[in-house]
Amino acid sequence: xxxxxxxxxxxxxxxxxxxxxxxxxxxxxxxxxxxxxxxxxxxxxxxxxxxxxxxxxxxxxxxxxxxxxxxxxxxxxxxxxxxxxxxxxxxxxxxxxxxxxxxxxxxxxxxxxxxxxxxxxxxxxxxxxxxxxxxxxxxxxxxxxxxxxxxxxxxxxxxxxxxxxxxxxxxxxxxxxxxxxxxxxxxxxxxxxxxxxxxxxxxxxxxxxxxxxxxxxxxxxxxxxxxxxxxxxxxxxxxxxxxxxxxxxxxxxxxxxxxxxxxxxxxxxxxxxxxxxxxxxxxxxxxxxxxxxxxxxxxxxxxxxxxxxxxxxxxxxxxxxxxxxxxxxxxxxxxxxxxxxxxxxxxxxxxxxxxxxxxxxxxxxxxxxxxxxxxxxxxxxxxxxxxxxxxxxxxxxxxxxxxxxxxxxxxxxxxxxxxxxxxxxxxxxxxxxxxxxxxxxxxxxxxxxxxxxxxxxxxxxxxxxxxxxxxxxxxxxxxxxxxxxxxxxxxxxxxxxxxxxxxxxxxxxxxxxxxxxxxxxxxxxxxxxxxxxxxxxxxxxxxxxxxxxxxxxxxxxxxxxxxxxxxxxxxxxxxxxxxxxxxxxxxxxxxxxxxxxxxxxxxxxxxxxxxxxxxxxxxxxxxxxxxxxxxxxxxxxxxxxxxxxxxxxxxxxxxxxxxxxxxxxxxxxxxxxxxxxxxxxxxxxxxxxxxxxxxxxxxxxxxxxxxxxxxxxxxxxxxxxxxxxxxxxxxxxxxxxxxxxxxxxxxxxxxxxxxxxxxxxxxxxxxxxxxx
Amino acid sequence: xxxxxxxxxxxxxxxxxxxxxxxxxxxxxxxxxxxxxxxxxxxxxxxxxxxxxxxxxxxxxxxxxxxxxxxxxxxxxxxxxxxxxxxxxxxxxxxxxxxxxxxxxxxxxxxxxxxxxxxxxxxxxxxxxxxxxxxxxxxxxxxxxxxxxxxxxxxxxxxxxxxxxxxxxxxxxxxxxxxxxxx
Numbered sequence: 001x002x003x004x005x006x007x008x009x010x011x012x013x014x015x016x017x018x019x020x021x022x023x024x025x026x027x028x029x030x031x032x033x034x035x036x037x038x039x040x041x042x043x044x045x046x047x048x049x050x051x052x053x054x055x056x057x058x059x060x061x062x063x064x065x066x067x068x069x070x071x072x073x074x075x076x077x078x079x080x081x082x083x084x085x086x087x088x089x090x091x092x093x094x095x096x097x098x099x100x101x102x103x104x105x106x107x108x109x110x111x112x113x114x115x116x117x118x119x120x121x122x123x124x125x126x127x128x129x130x131x132x133x134x135x136x137x138x139x140x141x142x143x144x145x146x147x148x149x150x151x152x153x154x155x156x157x158x159x160x161x162x163x164x165x166x167x168x169x170x171x172x173x174x175x176x177x178x179x180x181x182x183x184x185x186x187x188x189x190x191x192x193x194x195x196x197x198x199x200x201x202x203x204x205x206x207x208x209x210x211x212x213x214x215x216x217x218x219x220x221x222x223x224x225x226x227x228x229x230x231x232x233x234x235x236x237x238x239x240x241x242x243x244x245x246x247x248x249x250x251x252x253x254x255x256x257x258x259x260x261x262x263x264x265x266x267x268x269x270x271x272x273x274x275x276x277x278x279x280x281x282x283x284x285x286x287x288x289x290x291x292x293x294x295x296x297x298x299x300x301x302x303x304x305x306x307x308x309x310x311x312x313x314x315x316x317x318x319x320x321x322x323x324x325x326x327x328x329x330x331x332x333x334x335x336x337x338x339x340x341x342x343x344x345x346x347x348x349x350x351x352x353x354x355x356x357x358x359x360x361x362x363x364x365x366x367x368x369x370x371x372x373x374x375x376x377x378x379x380x381x382x383x384x385x386x387x388x389x390x391x392x393x394x395x396x397x398x399x400x401x402x403x404x405x406x407x408x409x410x411x412x413x414x415x416x417x418x419x420x421x422x423x424x425x426x427x428x429x430x431x432x433x434x435x436x437x438x439x440x441x442x443x444x445x446x447x448x449x450x451x452x453x454x455x456x457x458x459x460x461x462x463x464x465x466x467x468x469x470x471x472x473x474x475x476x477x478x479x480x481x482x483x484x485x486x487x488x489x490x491x492x493x494x495x496x497x498x499x500x501x502x503x504x505x506x507x508x509x510x511x512x513x514x515x516x517x518x519x520x521x522x523x524x525x526x527x528x529x530x531x532x533x534x535x536x537x538x539x540x541x542x543x544x545x546x547x548x549x550x551x552x553x554x555x556x557x558x559x560x561x562x563x564x565x566x567x568x569x570x571x572x573x574x575x576x577x578x579x580x581x582x583x584x585x586x587x588x589x590x591x592x593x594x595x596x597x598x599x600x601x602x603x604x605x606x607x608x609x610x611x612x613x614x615x616x617x618x619x620x621x622x623x624x625x626x627x628x629x630x631x632x633x634x635x636x637x638x639x640x641x642x643x644x645x646x647x648x649x650x651x652x653x654x655x656x657x658x659x660x661x662x663x664x665x666x667x668x669x670x671x672x673x674x675x676x677x678x679x680x681x682x683x684x685x686x687x688x689x690x691x692x693x694x695x696x697x698x699x700x701x702x703x704x705x706x707x708x709x710x711x712x713x714x715x716x717x718x719x720x721x722x723x724x725x726x727x728x729x730x731x732x733x734x735x736x737x738x739x740x741x742x743x744x745x746x747x748x749x750x751x752x753x754x755x756x757x758x759x760x761x762x763x764x765x766x767x768x769x770x771x772x
Numbered sequence: 773x774x775x776x777x778x779x780x781x782x783x784x785x786x787x788x789x790x791x792x793x794x795x796x797x798x799x800x801x802x803x804x805x806x807x808x809x810x811x812x813x814x815x816x817x818x819x820x821x822x823x824x825x826x827x828x829x830x831x832x833x834x835x836x837x838x839x840x841x842x843x844x845x846x847x848x849x850x851x852x853x854x855x856x857x858x859x860x861x862x863x864x865x866x867x868x869x870x871x872x873x874x875x876x877x878x879x880x881x882x883x884x885x886x887x888x889x890x891x892x893x894x895x896x897x898x899x900x901x902x903x904x905x906x907x908x909x910x911x912x913x914x915x916x917x918x919x920x921x922x923x924x925x926x927x928x929x930x931x932x933x934x935x936x937x938x939x940x941x942x943x944x945x946x947x948x949x950x951x952x953x954x955x
Contacts, residue, residue: 068902070872119894120879150872150902437904438897586932595894606890609897609913612928617935669905715939 040248047252050233054265056169056281058392058599059162062375063155064399065442065594066115066122069129069136070150074670074705076134079402080108086156086401087113088292098124099297106131113294115154116601118396118594122152134705156401158368159375161388166277171392171599172284172295174264180300180341181283182263184307187335190224194259198225198250225250227310228266272309273317280313290318290357300346301353304336305329318357326355369453370446371399374572374592377459382605383596392599397592398440403433403671407443407700408450414699415448415677420686427685429696430457430676432575433704436667438609439579439588444572455680458571463661463678465574466565467526467689468654469547471581471623473563474523474531476546477538479619485520485626485741486749488726491530496560504560506532509655509688518726520626520741524634526653528564535563549614551576551587565654574665575674581623582650582667584711585615617714618744624650624711625742635690636666639698646706651697653689660684662692668706673697717742721755728752872902873909880912889920907937911947918954927954 067083069075081091084101089110092100101110107130114124127148130137141148160168174182186193192200204221222230229249253262273280273289280289286306287295298306308328309316318325330351337347375397379388387393411429419427429448434441446456455461477483491514495505508514508528522530535543543563544556556567569577572590580587588611595606627650630636631643635653643649651666662677662685675693679685685692724737735755743749749756869875876899883892896913903909910933917926930951937944 068872068898070902073902119883119891119898147870149869149875435901438901583932584935586928586935603891606894608893608925609900610925610928611932612924613931613935 040252043245043248044252044255047229047233047249048256051253051257051265054232056171056268056392057165057167057390058171059160059168060388060391060393060395061157062159062161062372062395062397064158064397064401064404065440066117066155067153067402068150069127069139069153071136071138073136074134074707075136077103077106077108077129077131079134080110080129080131083153083156083401084108084110087154088288090293095126097297099293106137112151113154113297115152116597117152117155118597118603118606121601122154125151127151155396158397158399158401159372160278162278165279167279167281168285169268169280169282170284170288171268172264172282174260174267176296177267177283178296178298178303181295181298181303181307182267183341184304184332184336185224185267185310187339187341188307188332189227189310190222191335191339193224193263196223198252198254199223199247223250224266225253225262228262228269229253231269231271232265270310272306272313274314292358299350299353300342301329301333301350302356304332304350305355305357308332318355322355322357325357329355367451368399368404368444369451370444370456370458371397371404371441371592373446373456373459374441374444378591378593378607379596393604394597394599394601395593396595396597398435398442398594399592400442403704404443406703407431407433407445410700410703411445411696412448412450414696417699418677418687418692418695420691426679427677427687428457428680430461430571431696431700432458432571432674433700434575434579434590434672436579436582436670436672439576439583439590439611440594441575441590441592442671457676460570461676461678462568462570462573463676464566464656465569466654466656466661466663467528467531468569468574468577468652468663468665469543469562469565469567470523470526470531471627471652472546472550472577473535473538473543474519474626475550475581475615475619475623476542477519477534478622479546479615480538480542481747482537483519483534484743484747484749485518485622486722486726486743486753487519487534488516488728488750488753489519489522489527489530490533491515491517491522491527492533493529494532496532496536498560501559506561506564516726516728518722520629521633521726523626524629524632526630526635532560532563536560546615547577549587550580551589565656571674571676574663574676575672578665578667578672578674580614581620581627582672583611584617584624585613585620586611587614588612618716621711621713621717622742622744624709627652628709631666636664636694638690639694642698642702643706646702646708648709649701649706650709651694653694655688655690658684659686659688662687663689664693664697666697666701667709668701669709669711670707671701671704673701673706675700713742716745718745718748719743720749722749722753723755726753873899873906876902877909877912880916884916889916892916893920905936907933907941907943907947910936911943911950914947915950918950923954927951930954 067075067080069080081101081103089099089101092102095102095109095111098111098113101108107128109126109128111126112122112124115122125141125145125148127139127141129139139148139151140146162168190200190203192203196203200221200223203223207221226246229246233249268282268284270283271279271281272283272286275289280286283306284295286309287293287298290306291298291302305318305325305328308325308331311328315321316325316328333342333347333350336342337344342350375395379395383393411431415427415429416425419425427448429445431443431445432441433443444458446452446458447454478485491508493505493507493513495503497503506528509526514527514530517527517530519534522534540558540560540562544558547556547567552569552573556562559566576590579590588609591607593607596604598604628648630651630653631640631647631649636651640647646668649666649668651664654663654665655661660678660682663675665672665674667673675697677685677687677692677696687693719740720743721735721738721740723734724739725734727733730752733752733755738755741749748754869878876895879895880892880899883889883895893913893916896909896916899909900906900913910929914926914930914933917929930947934944934947934951937947
């Protein structure tokens with residue numbers, strides 16, 4: 001066998017030797033050509049297929065609620081300029097372009113950038129805003145636009161949900177790219193871009209000569225097309241084969257796609273910076289990253305700086321190596337001048353321009369972790385994690401940056417100030433702030449530290465709520481029709497025996513006993529024994545049912561101790577419960593996401609305002625009276641000095657056994673706030689709701705200038721005078737001192753107390769005189 | 773195709789020899805190349821012709837956020853009776869709505885005219901956020917929801933509207949009729 005094989009390989013002796021060798025070479029060459037052609041076809045096919053379907057993985061962008069400015073809006077000049085700075089607006093002496101503002105006295109003038117919102121495009125607008133205290137007095141544009149009723153600023157980006165590769169970019173189309181930038185890139189990277197066919201022989205020769213002269217590699221001959229190919233398809237391996245492949249691919253790209261398509265892809269693909277795990281790709285994002293402004297707002301020197309970065313984004317990083325970056329920028333400018341893209345004066349201006357990049361990268365995803373947890377929960381219903389990481393969704397949330405940052409600024413100090421006996425830094429906190437009307441979440445803190453990203457107590461610290469439960473007990477009572485605000489309750493020790501649990505003997509805080517008390521007074525001063533008396537008359541089932549109607553979704557245990565708050569809730573659950581109270585008995589689910597659009601702004605999902613009436617307005621009004629009394633006469637009285645400008649307000653303190661949890665939940669007309677304080681190891685904090693959470697709540701809400709409750713009584717509510725002292729026997733009625741309370745018709749006060757019917761004003765006056 | 777790609781080999785080799793362009797990180801020397809500007813690029817929109825006028829236009833004090841009646845009557849829905857509207861437009865700016873609510877209600881109308889009900893609802897909600905106790909705005913939102921066939925939501929929102937309406941007002945009566953028709 002071996003032998004015969006060797007035989008067949010021997011060239012047939014009849015052919016001339018030279019001719020035999022020639023044929024052999026020809027065959028080989030033919031095969032190589034065929035192989036090469038096949039390779040070319042394969043590359044050509046792949047390039048065409050991939051480039052046509054070129055789609056980048058784009059992170060989801062999360063936006064805060066945009067600031068609405070209009071005459072009458074509760075927005076101060078400081079709040080507006082703070083927001084403008086956050087959006088990267090530049091303060092100038094004279095407005096020349098969008099993204100600039102100017103302040104003078106009580107006036108702020110600005111030129112907005114415009115933005116595509118879910119519900120339509122907000123135009124770029126020049127507007128003057130005149131302030132009066134913490135409100136906007138009036139607003140007008142220029143002579144063409146005249147008075148401006150309403151302007152919505154762009155929303156601030158608060159977080160990204162990044163794709164696995166960490167690449168971030170904002171795709172941009174060629175018509176939105178300033179010509180100066182394109183010219184700068186062409187001048188410095190590939191000056192024959194519009195004339196070559198993918199590779200540039202002249203450029204290569206020139207580079208070759210330069211390299212030979214320098215005795216090393218000082219210049220590359222790569223065209224933009226080649227650079228694009230390298231970024232898109234190839235790794236950084238630098239072999240001859242790779243270079244050939246790269247050139248082939250570049251030629252194939254140029255064969256099938258236009259210069260504009262290739263240039264657009266390059267502008268979006270190129271790597272221009274790094275921030276932690278996040279890779280900054282494309283010029284649009286680079287403009288935001290380095291300058292906090294959009295590409296079309298940048299000046300020539302700034303565009304030239306960006307155009308210099310593809311050559312070495314970390315080497316020329318303007319944040320870290322400003323000198324190198326400026327040097328490189330000036331190289332770019334010099335090339336632009338030499339290729340007649342810019343004039344000598346422009347060159348001179350730009351060359352000497354001061355470098356003004358962000359001192360550090362704008363804060364990213366670490367910003368609002370507690371809020372982002374809620375956003376993720378809400379989004380998880382409709383979007384899978386993959387879609388969020390890759391499809392470039394724009395997610396519009398309800399976060400109010402003013403509320404969030406004011407709360408964060410106040411929180412840590414306020415918690416430190418109430419910690420007893422000495423500040424060990426152990427006391428923790430959670431805060432949820434929602435819109436009192438719509439249920440939209442405006443701010444969340446999962447811990448006392450700013451931007452705290454650990455255990456999210458707002459969502460996950462499920463703790464007994466103590467007296468925060470009482471409004472549900474009293475509301476169930478008032479709604480039953482058997483009780484009024486002037487019902488007399490017994491605040492005396494009791495022992496309750498319920499099946500399957502040990503006897504329970506509740507007591508008041510400080511073990512006081514108040515005896516006969518009015519229902520409203522018992523709630524205002526948070527009396528435990530009177531509440532147990534009331535709750536047992538109303539029925540535990542009715543109380544549980546009320547909690548469910550108010551928005552608590554888990555099961556309520558049926559023990560008497562529930563009446564004093566041995567039901568566990570997370571701060572967000574408490575916020576939902578109090579949200580319904582604040583909305584006067586209309587339940588609206590708490591929401592963090594308002595709308596979702598594609599990366600191009602096309603509307604996808606929208607999550608609108610929902611609201612359902614769960615309690616009748618008249619009963620709600622009676623409860624509101626007593627809960628306002630908490631600030632006026634009850635457990636939150638200590639806060640009324642600090643909040644005097646905001647009164648009346650509505651709220652309730654909560655304290656749990658052994659002072660483990662200190663709660664306060666309260667609301668004005670605009671905001672609902674829930675504050676929880678406690679130790680993570682569940683130990684004694686030494687704080688009641690009033691000495692702890694209320695003080696923190698007050699600090700936050702007074703800074704937020706919470707708006708007073710101006711609840712209009714429903715038309716069927718009547719006001720009646722009752723004796724100041726509660727008695728059960730009509731013969732003991734004493735109408736010398738009375739108080740006026742709201743009642744429902746048909747549920748008027750007990751005759752034993754009613755000083756309305758048989759007591760004319762004259763008689764009461766007469767009583768007074770008789771007293772002297 | 774293959775013939776068109778044949779020159780490629782030479783170029784690829786050439787380009788390879790020109791330096792294995794390590795590119796990034798290596799500063800390129802300044803070159804004094806003169807060349808013609810490449811073909812003209814797509815022009816960007818010209819910069820604003822002038823800096824906005826700095827003179828103050830005739831100013832009118834902006835009234836508060838008014839109760840404005842719904843502007844268009846949706847077919848098939850109990851229509852709110854158009855109450856006389858006490859709107860006095862600013863004399864210097866005839867076509868411009870003067871309050872946020874007015875401006876947004878115009879947008880609601882535009883969206884409805886396009887048959888874009890969800891956008892109309894979105895704009896109405898934006899108005900509600902700005903004037904959260906305006907019964908008319910809530911009512912407007914309720915009627916859009918009803919038009920969308922989202923009756924349960926419409927009822928909840930209409931009841932909310934009613935809670936903000938002055939008793940015995942026209943809008944309260946309208947909402948009551950509207951609710952009766954839905955339920």
